[in-house]
Amino acid sequence: MVNLTEKPMSIGDKMIKTARRLVRHENAVLTIILIILVAVVAVITKGKSVSAHNVRNVLFQITSRGISSVGQLFVVLTGGIDLSVGGLAAFSLVLGGVMTLDTSQQIPLAGILPIMVLVGIGVGTLNGLSISRLGMPALIVTLAVWRITTGLSLNLTGTIGAIPIESPLMSLVGRTAPAVLVVVAVVAYLVLNHTSFGRLVYAVGGNPTSAWLSGINIKRIVFSTYVISGFLSGLVSMLVMALNQASSIQGIGALELDTIAAVCVGGVSLSGGRGGVIGVILGVVIMGVINNALNLLTVSVYIQDIVKGAIIIGAVVVNYVAKGFSRP
Amino acid sequence: MSDLEKLRRPEARKLGRRVSSSEDFILLMVLVGIMAGLAVLTKGVSVSRANITSILLRSSTTGIAAIGQFFVVLSAGIDLSVGGVGALCMVLGGLLITGPEAGVPGLLADLTLPLATGIVISLLLGAGVGAANGSLVTRVRMPPLIVTLAMWIIARGGATAISHGARVNIMPHALVAFGQGNIAGVPLPFVVFIVVAVLAYLVLYHTAFGKSVYSTGGNPATSWLSGVKVDKITLLVYIISGFLAGLAGVLIMARSNVAAAISVGSLELDTVAAVVIGGTSLLGGRGSLIGVVLGVMILGVVSNGMNVMALGPAAQEIVRGVIIFVAVAIDQIRRRNA
Numbered sequence: 001m002v003n004l005t006e007k008p009m010s011i012g013d014k015m016i017k018t019a020r021r022l023v024r025h026e027n028a029v030l031t032i033i034l035i036i037l038v039a040v041v042a043v044i045t046k047g048k049s050v051s052a053h054n055v056r057n058v059l060f061q062i063t064s065r066g067i068s069s070v071g072q073l074f075v076v077l078t079g080g081i082d083l084s085v086g087g088l089a090a091f092s093l094v095l096g097g098v099m100t101l102d103t104s105q106q107i108p109l110a111g112i113l114p115i116m117v118l119v120g121i122g123v124g125t126l127n128g129l130s131i132s133r134l135g136m137p138a139l140i141v142t143l144a145v146w147r148i149t150t151g152l153s154l155n156l157t158g159t160i161g162a163i164p165i166e167s168p169l170m171s172l173v174g175r176t177a178p179a180v181l182v183v184v185a186v187v188a189y190l191v192l193n194h195t196s197f198g199r200l201v202y203a204v205g206g207n208p209t210s211a212w213l214s215g216i217n218i219k220r221i222v223f224s225t226y227v228i229s230g231f232l233s234g235l236v237s238m239l240v241m242a243l244n245q246a247s248s249i250q251g252i253g254a255l256e257l258d259t260i261a262a263v264c265v266g267g268v269s270l271s272g273g274r275g276g277v278i279g280v281i282l283g284v285v286i287m288g289v290i291n292n293a294l295n296l297l298t299v300s301v302y303i304q305d306i307v308k309g310a311i312i313i314g315a316v317v318v319n320y321v322a323k324g325f326s327r328p
Numbered sequence: 329m330s331d332l333e334k335l336r337r338p339e340a341r342k343l344g345r346r347v348s349s350s351e352d353f354i355l356l357m358v359l360v361g362i363m364a365g366l367a368v369l370t371k372g373v374s375v376s377r378a379n380i381t382s383i384l385l386r387s388s389t390t391g392i393a394a395i396g397q398f399f400v401v402l403s404a405g406i407d408l409s410v411g412g413v414g415a416l417c418m419v420l421g422g423l424l425i426t427g428p429e430a431g432v433p434g435l436l437a438d439l440t441l442p443l444a445t446g447i448v449i450s451l452l453l454g455a456g457v458g459a460a461n462g463s464l465v466t467r468v469r470m471p472p473l474i475v476t477l478a479m480w481i482i483a484r485g486g487a488t489a490i491s492h493g494a495r496v497n498i499m500p501h502a503l504v505a506f507g508q509g510n511i512a513g514v515p516l517p518f519v520v521f522i523v524v525a526v527l528a529y530l531v532l533y534h535t536a537f538g539k540s541v542y543s544t545g546g547n548p549a550t551s552w553l554s555g556v557k558v559d560k561i562t563l564l565v566y567i568i569s570g571f572l573a574g575l576a577g578v579l580i581m582a583r584s585n586v587a588a589a590i591s592v593g594s595l596e597l598d599t600v601a602a603v604v605i606g607g608t609s610l611l612g613g614r615g616s617l618i619g620v621v622l623g624v625m626i627l628g629v630v631s632n633g634m635n636v637m638a639l640g641p642a643a644q645e646i647v648r649g650v651i652i653f654v655a656v657a658i659d660q661i662r663r664r665n666a
Contacts, residue, residue, distance in 0.1 A: 059638050081473065130653075137610045139406065140600070144653040147597065158642060169537055257481065261475065270471050302493070305344030305485030312478040313464065320468050 011300055026267045030282040037286060041293040048296055049289075051203030058241055059178055062288040064089075064236050064251065065258045066281060069266075070188045071229035072259035073280045075138075077192075078205045078222050079272030082229045083142040084127060085236075087149035092119040093237035094156040097163050097247020109169050116241075117234035123149065128223035146256065147321015153249060160163070162248035165241060173242035180239060183293070184232065189277040201225065205272025234295045261287050264315040351607050355622040360628060366633040374629075374636050375396040379513055385583055387628030388521040389414075389576040390598050396572030397599035398620045399565040402532075404545040404612025405465065405472040409567065410573040411595035412483030413457045413594025418577030419487045421450030422496040422587025427467045429638035430602065439597070443500050453576045457483060458570020462563035480596060499581060508583025517579045524572065529617050541565060593650075601648065602627050603653045609663075627651075 041049045048054060068085050075082045096116040099107055105280030107115075123145060130141045192198035203211045204221045212218055233255075240251050268275025290311070294304045366374040373379060393410045400407040402487045441449070457479060464475045483536035499507075509516045532538035543551040552558045576595065581587040604622030608615030630651065634644045 033626075066547060130657065134657060135664070136656050136660050139608060140604065140652060140656050143597065143600070144649045144656070147649030148533055148646050148653070151642045151647075154645070155640065155642035158640070257477070260477070264474070300489060302485040302487075302489035305481045306489065309478040309480070309482035309485065310473065313470070314469050316474065317464075317468055320470070 004112075022130075027276075027278050027282060030266070030279060030286065034282060034286050034289070037289050041289060041296075045296045049293060051190075054292065054296070056274075058288050058292045060251065061291065062284055063177045063181045063243075063263060064240055065255070065288060066284040067232050067239070068229075068236050068255055069259040069262040069279060069280050069284050070184055071232035072263050073188070073268060073275065073277065074201065074225040076205075076263055076268055076270060077201050077272055077275060079098060080131065080138040080209065080222060080225065081142060081260075082127065083139070083225060083256045083325065084145040084149060085229065085233045085259055086121065086252055086257075087146040087153065088120060088123050088230060088233040089237040089240065090150035090249040090252050091154040091156075091237075092116045092234050093241050093249055093252070094153045094247060095119060096237065096241060097165065098156055098159075100163060100165055100247070109165070109167050112143050113169075113238050114174070116238050117231060119232045120232070120234020120237065121227060122230070124227040124233070125223075128226030131226060132219040132223040156191055157247075157249065162246045162250075164246045166245050170242045170245055173239065174245070177239045177243060180235070180255075184235070185277055185281055192277060197221075197224070202273055205269075207273065247281050257308060257326045258284075258287060261312050261315070264312050267315075267319055269319075270316065283315075335386075352373045352616055352618045352622060355606065355619055359622055359626050359629065362629055362633070366629065366636070367519075370636045372634065374633055379632065379636065381510075381513070383625075383628045384518040385515045386632065387575030387624050388515065388517040389579050389583075390595065390602065390628065391521045391624040392524050392579065393569075393576040393595055394599040394602040394620055394624050395617070396569035397523055397596075397603050398467055398528070398606075398608060398615060398617065399532075399541060400472075400569045401603050401608050401610060402541050402542070402545045402612060403562055404564045404616055405547065405562065405565065406476060406610070407458075407461065407569045407573075408476040408600075409457065409461060409479040409483055409595045410569060410576075411597075411601055412480040412485075412487065412591050413454050413570050413573040414494065414577035414580070414595050415592040416457070416483045416560065416577070417450040417574035417590040418452045418581045418587045418592070419491045419496065419589055420453060421446050421578055422499065422581050423490065425500055426496055426587075440528075443502055447578055450578055454574020454577070455567050455571040458567040458573075459563065461570065463579050464568065466559040466562050482661070484589065491587070491589060493589075495586050497574075497586055498600060499585050499587070503582045504585050507579065507585070517583055520579060522630035524575075525617065525621055532617055537561070537564075543612055546610070548637060597648070598627060601652045601655070604659070607659065609659075610656075 038049075068089070072082055072085065075202065093116065095110050097257055099112045100109065127138075127141055131138050154319070192201065200211075200216055200221050203214070203216060204218050208218060236252075236255070240249070241247065242306045244251060262280055262283035263275070264270070264284055266275065266281070268277035268280060287308075290307070291304065294307065299307075336474050346639055350406055363375065393414060397407055397410060422442045425443050426440065459470075462477055464470050506516055511519060532541065540551070540556045540561050543554075543556055544558050548558050558656060573595070577592065580591050602623040603615070604610065604623070605626055606616065606619030606621070608620060627648075630647070631644070634647060641646070
């Protein structure tokens, strides 16, 4: 629109204009919410939430959830879902733990870690093949795989217990964990926004019919997203093992629910085609802060569950309304 | 249900209000085969009188919830909240109909309502949660998976919160008598299951509503154009599912004389498994009630068999997961070759 009058915009007008643009950008809104949240929580917990010890805890949670949520992002962008992430991470972790006990072969720790990641890739491949080639519904496949991997991890834990696994390698991995998250996030951002693969992912999710008619190999794209998610689950299992310094699965928890919550809060469309890494990371941090606050305030675990579920629904509803009642 | 799946495999869109009865027959054979196999493996223990009764008791509650799940899946949805809803209704009902002697702290526990009132409130709650699910799916257009998943953890959290994680003991005598009673050896809860199944059969295959459920799932767009109130049907099936989940919870409480959130077990996963084993298409529009009933029995027999063979809970989880996976895979492969 041409500004026919010569009058330059006043400072006030400029500010209003930038504010409008900022608010429309949802990641900015999320950041503001996050800042307010951190401030409010700090006040409510009388400063406990910003103690060094607590911040370290929160970072631990955010690292594992963040990496896994990036994987979930890829899957959800193509309109799918991966409910197997928690079970897979647990299974891969416990399997790694079992392998450290295998004294007959003496596989060094440095060899076990890649195997754990490979297990993640393997199960991700299983998911991807069943969903893209066999055409099985993503929900059922990942749900069944979740049951199987959870059962396997419980079975194995029963036989070995929580073995402490301390080594310089573990400490190194543990210290670099947040960096891993940053690297994963940056790589994911670059892939999604600056490679043809990323563009294809959005295309397949946004309008599968057109994508198919355009000759895009939907099966390959969908398959890849599940492999990515599986790979990242393997990565998470490695990091959790390092951070726990043991083969215990403590800290994995309901990973699948947390990734879905992060994805919903991050504004990713559940039918695919819309959403980005920055939003998901912000979602992870917000959920991490909320979970941590609830823990510090000694809110019962059951209420925490209710809050988590309410947030998922609330986030989707808010996004639905804010985006003009288009499909969520 | 994704357009993508419908597009890539048009053969999966074959609709049918009744999966051919030959598929049900195959399921019956599978059931008999598994029972025979287990009888041999357990040296006859699995077919003893007491054991069969146990199977019937367990399957009755899963079955009732599975019928509700069947309605939802037929309409191309899914209800993952049944476990939480069942637990919530059971715990709320349990707290309402027992007094402070039940050993649970809190305001609700001190109330002692008449049995009938407590149960009715409990069932209404189930229907209410179902209505919430349905509204979110039809109005906000949220994917049923996410809605019911979130509702599940909310309901489950609510159930454990109001019971403070404890078990509510000592149910009213009338309730327990019903839950543990039988007619000619058949446990009463199982009779309830059969009654629900018969009612569902009549509704699905002999009313316009039933026809609408099938067509809504099969092709919502065409149904809407033909005047079927797709949104209303969708809302109703979720209400039915929530109600039946509540009924299942109440019956669990009746048969075990305890109301505890954990008694529900993995109800949501089991109902989906039963529905899938029964040959229902998760894309909607296709499925047979008889198949679902057989699926429930198969699942019940297998679960019981694993218990009799003293398989650990972790191993049972693995087996259940494998069963679902294999059942869906077989279904898919069959669909492709059909």
